Amino acid sequence: MANPATDRPTRGRHHTVQPRLRDRIVDRRKFLIYLGAGSTLTVATKLGLDVLAPGSASAVPTPSLPQPADLRDLGDILILSGKPTEALLFTVEVTEDGRVRAELPRMEVGQGLTTAVAMLVAEELDLQLDQVDMPLAPARPELLMNQLTGGSNSIRSVYGPVRAAAAAARTRLCEAAANRWGVAVDGLRTEAGRVVGADGRTAGYGELTRLAATLPIGELVTKPKSPSEFKLVGTPQQRVDARAMVTGAFKYTLDLDIKGATPAMVRRPPTINGTVEAVNNEDEVRAMPGVLDIAVIDTGVAVVAETFGQALDAKDALDVTWGAGTVDDVSDEDIFKKLRQATVPLVPPVSLPNQLDFEFDWAPINHAPMETNSAVADVRNGRAEIWGGMKSPIVAQQQIAKELGLPPGKVVCHVVQSGGSFGRRLFWDGPLEAARISKATGRVIKLMWSRIDDMRHGRARPAAHHRFRATIGPDTVLRLEHHTAFVETDWTHGLGEILTATSAELPAGNFGFAQTVFMLTVKSPYNFGVVEQVLNEVPLKMHTGAWRSVYSVSSRCGEEIVVDEVAAKLGKDPYEFRRAFLKTDAQRAVLDKVAKEGDWGRSMDDGFAQGIAFHEEYKSRTACLVEIDARDPHDPRVTKAVIAGDYGLPINPRGLKAQLLGGLTDAISVTLRAGLHIDKGLPLEGSYSQFHYARQVDSPTDVQIFILPGESEPGGAGELGVPAAAGAIANAYARATGIAPRSFPINFPVDFEPFPR
Amino acid sequence: MPSYSFTVNGRKVAVDAPADLPTLWALRDKLGVTGPKYGCGIDVCKACTSHLDGEAFNPCVTPVSEVEGREVTTIEGLADGDNLHPVQEAWLEQDVAQCGYCQPGQIMAAVALLNKTSKPTDDEIDEIENVCRCGTYFRIREAIKSAAEKM
Ligand code: FES
Ligand code: FES
Numbered sequence: 001m002a003n004p005a006t007d008r009p010t011r012g013r014h015h016t017v018q019p020r021l022r023d024r025i026v027d028r029r030k031f032l033i034y035l036g037a038g039s040t041l042t043v044a045t046k047l048g049l050d051v052l053a054p055g056s057a058s059a060v061p062t063p064s065l066p067q068p069a070d071l072r073d074l075g076d077i078l079i080l081s082g083k084p085t086e087a088l089l090f091t092v093e094v095t096e097d098g099r100v101r102a103e104l105p106r107m108e109v110g111q112g113l114t115t116a117v118a119m120l121v122a123e124e125l126d127l128q129l130d131q132v133d134m135p136l137a138p139a140r141p142e143l144l145m146n147q148l149t150g151g152s153n154s155i156r157s158v159y160g161p162v163r164a165a166a167a168a169a170r171t172r173l174c175e176a177a178a179n180r181w182g183v184a185v186d187g188l189r190t191e192a193g194r195v196v197g198a199d200g201r202t203a204g205y206g207e208l209t210r211l212a213a214t215l216p217i218g219e220l221v222t223k224p225k226s227p228s229e230f231k232l233v234g235t236p237q238q239r240v241d242a243r244a245m246v247t248g249a250f251k252y253t254l255d256l257d258i259k260g261a262t263p264a265m266v267r268r269p270p271t272i273n274g275t276v277e278a279v280n281n282e283d284e285v286r287a288m289p290g291v292l293d294i295a296v297i298d299t300g301v302a303v304v305a306e307t308f309g310q311a312l313d314a315k316d317a318l319d320v321t322w323g324a325g326t327v328d329d330v331s332d333e334d335i336f337k338k339l340r341q342a343t344v345p346l347v348p349p350v351s352l353p354n355q356l357d358f359e360f361d362w363a364p365i366n367h368a369p370m371e372t373n374s375a376v377a378d379v380r381n382g383r384a385e386i387w388g389g390m391k392s393p394i395v396a397q398q399q400i401a402k403e404l405g406l407p408p409g410k411v412v413c414h415v416v417q418s419g420g421s422f423g424r425r426l427f428w429d430g431p432l433e434a435a436r437i438s439k440a441t442g443r444v445i446k447l448m449w450s451r452i453d454d455m456r457h458g459r460a461r462p463a464a465h466h467r468f469r470a471t472i473g474p475d476t477v478l479r480l481e482h483h484t485a486f487v488e489t490d491w492t493h494g495l496g497e498i499l500t501a502t503s504a505e506l507p508a509g510n511f512g513f514a515q516t517v518f519m520l521t522v523k524s525p526y527n528f529g530v531v532e533q534v535l536n537e538v539p540l541k542m543h544t545g546a547w548r549s550v551y552s553v554s555s556r557c558g559e560e561i562v563v564d565e566v567a568a569k570l571g572k573d574p575y576e577f578r579r580a581f582l583k584t585d586a587q588r589a590v591l592d593k594v595a596k597e598g599d600w601g602r603s604m605d606d607g608f609a610q611g612i613a614f615h616e617e618y619k620s621r622t623a624c625l626v627e628i629d630a631r632d633p634h635d636p637r638v639t640k641a642v643i644a645g646d647y648g649l650p651i652n653p654r655g656l657k658a659q660l661l662g663g664l665t666d667a668i669s670v671t672l673r674a675g676l677h678i679d680k681g682l683p684l685e686g687s688y689s690q691f692h693y694a695r696q697v698d699s700p701t702d703v704q705i706f707i708l709p710g711e712s713e714p715g716g717a718g719e720l721g722v723p724a725a726a727g728a729i730a731n732a733y734a735r736a737t738g739i740a741p742r743s744f745p746i747n748f749p750v751d752f753e754p755f756p757r
Numbered sequence: 758m759p760s761y762s763f764t765v766n767g768r769k770v771a772v773d774a775p776a777d778l779p780t781l782w783a784l785r786d787k788l789g790v791t792g793p794k795y796g797c798g799i800d801v802c803k804a805c806t807s808h809l810d811g812e813a814f815n816p817c818v819t820p821v822s823e824v825e826g827r828e829v830t831t832i833e834g835l836a837d838g839d840n841l842h843p844v845q846e847a848w849l850e851q852d853v854a855q856c857g858y859c860q861p862g863q864i865m866a867a868v869a870l871l872n873k874t875s876k877p878t879d880d881e882i883d884e885i886e887n888v889c890r891c892g893t894y895f896r897i898r899e900a901i902k903s904a905a906e907k908m
Binding site for chain 1: 758783792794802832835854889890891895896897
């Protein structure tokens with residue numbers, strides 16, 4: 001076969017890659033670049049030179065959990081655990097129509113990753129954003145701990161690897177053009193998907209890709225662009241999937257057209273983790289219209305039917321005798337009593353005259369993504385294929401294989417972009433349950449949880465109690481003690497693969513994990529002398545999980561309330577006080593920005609007030625100023641918000657603003673009205689009519705968000721927005737009403753008739 | 758089993774279904790029209806919002822027997838071929854969608870509002886009850902206002 005572009009013979013579709021075809025990327029990390037098999041240019045990064053001696057991925061040691069002092073934040077631990085495999089992350093392929101395709105080994109759930117990472121690829125290759133295709137990668141077990149989407153770590157962990165791969169592809173395309181034109185590569189540049197010669201002639205990537213794949217050249221040295229050369233990165237871009245979303249064309253898990261997939265739902269117990277003892281009317285329910293099958297599984301009774309409407313009716317019609325669950329006697333009162341007891345006491349127990357003490361309670365809160373837990377499963381003939389939202393697909397695949405008694409190689413997990421997560425889809429309980437139903441019935445099924453089940457049997461950020469003590473001197477804070485107890489947060493997804501997931505399952509393993517995450521995420525940004533933070537956990541067998549900004553929402557919101565009250569005690573303005581005690585100019589820059597743009601300190605009518613707060617996490621920082629109308633303290637509304645974010649290096653400012661907007665709405669919800677009441681082993685809340693996540697009527701009519709420019713390294717984005725906004729809202733509420741908030745959400749009556757269990 | 762005929766996005770359809778089957782499942786499970794989303798099934802989240810004879814309705818609580826002979830428009834039927842509806846355009850311009858799951862319902866609710874009033878006030882926009890768990894409300898508000906200007 002000849003390549004028409006060059007008349008050179010090519011080696012056919014599946015040539016073997018020669019070891020000499022190694023390109024080297026010069027970056028802060030080093031990557032070896034290999035050519036993948038194929039007739040068009042496919043570059044894959046392999047093990048980094050400075051990480052480990054080259055070897056197979058299976059020879060990579062599993063890093064143990066580092067000590068907090070070794071590291072600076074949770075993102076660092078995730079990057080470190082992914083480091084042995086980071087160079088395996090991306091394969092960049094240039095197709096003959098000039099498009100570039102790279103699978104993303106992270107999950108998109110609305111946070112805009114596919115857009116931001118595609119921007120990095122387009123930047124390196126001088127392409128339009130819409131010339132890059134970025135589907136989500138299925139479970140890739142060779143990535144070990146490097147396929148987990150969480151900890152605001154995605155951009156931070158892929159920033160180096162994806163640019164390395166794309167830069168290598170660009171260099172190779174230039175070499176191909178130089179070879180074809182018989183000129184030196186030095187004078188060539190790339191522009192708009194083409195290589196441009198010194199004399200102005202051009203060749204499209206599509207024309208060059210075959211040649212680039214087979215060029216018999218030795219080592220190439222290339223260098224990704226430096227941030228000062230960025231043209232696309234740092235400019236506001238629309239989401240790559242926006243059009244599909246507004247036309248209804250976008251396919252979520254249950255919109256996929258998978259042959260033979262039949263609706264399935266599960267009747268769940270009246271208390272968390274209750275068991276099925278007997279199904280008393282199976283025959284009757286089997287005879288209902290549309291019902292195809294019924295099966296008892298670990299989590300309840302599954303019904304398969306022609307439509308979800310019929311599955312829903314049938315599961316509701318089931319008469320089941322239930323065994324006890326794991327927290328049947330547990331209600332809010334017991335939970336908060338246990339939490340208070342578990343919070344390490346402050347010494348002395350009664351504060352001294354120069355000490356201010358604070359106690360805060362936080363209700364549990366469901367993740368409540370709009371798309372309920374769902375998955376499609378085909379478990380037949382000794383193999384399994386699963387489709388669903390999985391933020392830790394490797395461990396999902398491993399655990400599902402274990403449960404089904406199949407070798408992991410017989411289980412394929414397709415990662416499907418989901419309708420929200422907020423931490424929920426770190427767990428694979430939906431995909432696992434779908435696999436169980438498919439196995440039990442021998443059918444291809446699509447599982448959907450009802451909203452009520454998602455609310456009551458889904459996961460939640462657990463309840464928490466916080467105690468703070470600020471010891472003050474004249475004009476200063478000498479010491480800040482922060483002792484907290486949470487109902488145990490489930491970390492058994494580990495770092496996304498089975499080894500660390502198993503270690504989290506060991507006795508005390510989860511506690512160690514929780515401590516590590518707490519120590520690596522919760523910190524005071526202020527110069528408050530001696531700062532002490534202590535987490536304790538109350539193990540209760542409920543369904544919990546990391547919820548956007550995990551321990552920080554309540555910890556940092558609490559501290560921001562402390563800051564306001566200490567400032568008041570010292571007779572200082574809350575903004576000036578923060579300014580004086582923050583540690584760095586970068587921190588002060590975001591605070592100053594909101595104070596200026598938000599006209600801090602303007603006079604307001606009775607019942608209205610401003611509030612301000614700051615938060616720093618994952619190497620990013622933000623400040624938030626809100627105005628609240630709390631003339632009716634039982635029905636306050638945040639009317640305006642001014643937010644500033646500093647991400648070190650903003651990739652897509654428009655996407656970052658979206659994340660801050662989402663963080664603001666979360667903060668409005670969890671601070672003012674949204675939470676779960678636990679009553680005898682089950683949340684009372686069953687739908688959005690009862691769980692008061694904010695709606696349009698609760699949302700401000702004026703929101704201004706500013707992203708500060710920067711050219712360092714990108715920091716975390718997904719979780720940053722919640723704690724500062726929560727602190728600002730709580731502080732505004734206190735100033736408007738004179739009521740010091742101590743229990744969250746602030747307004748939290750049971751104002752509804754709960755659904756039957 | 759009875760059969761019901763109606764129009765979906767200008768196309769005549771007939772489905773065999775029990776009379777009380779919610780239209781949402783007739784659309785999704787029988788006709789493969791997956792734009793309208795399930796979020797609660799009890800007329801609370803509004804994710805399924807579509808139009809019945811030009812007015813907003815919630816197919817999760819509307820039995821299929823009630824749509825017999827009528828015109829259902831879902832998000833898929835809003836654009837005119839490749840030409841998006843001005844509200845869809847405004848959604849793109851404001852880059853509203855995050856996870857996107859609520860947005861078909863949000864857009865259909867916004868179109869219904871703009872069909873009633875060409876210059877909606879903030880109070881009227883506040884009446885849209887559709888939940889957006891990603892918290893995109895402010896961009897939705899801006900998109901509605903910008904669409905109103907253009908329509
Ligand atoms: S699914 Fe129809 S209103 Fe929620
Ligand atoms: S965009 Fe995710 S629920 Fe609205």
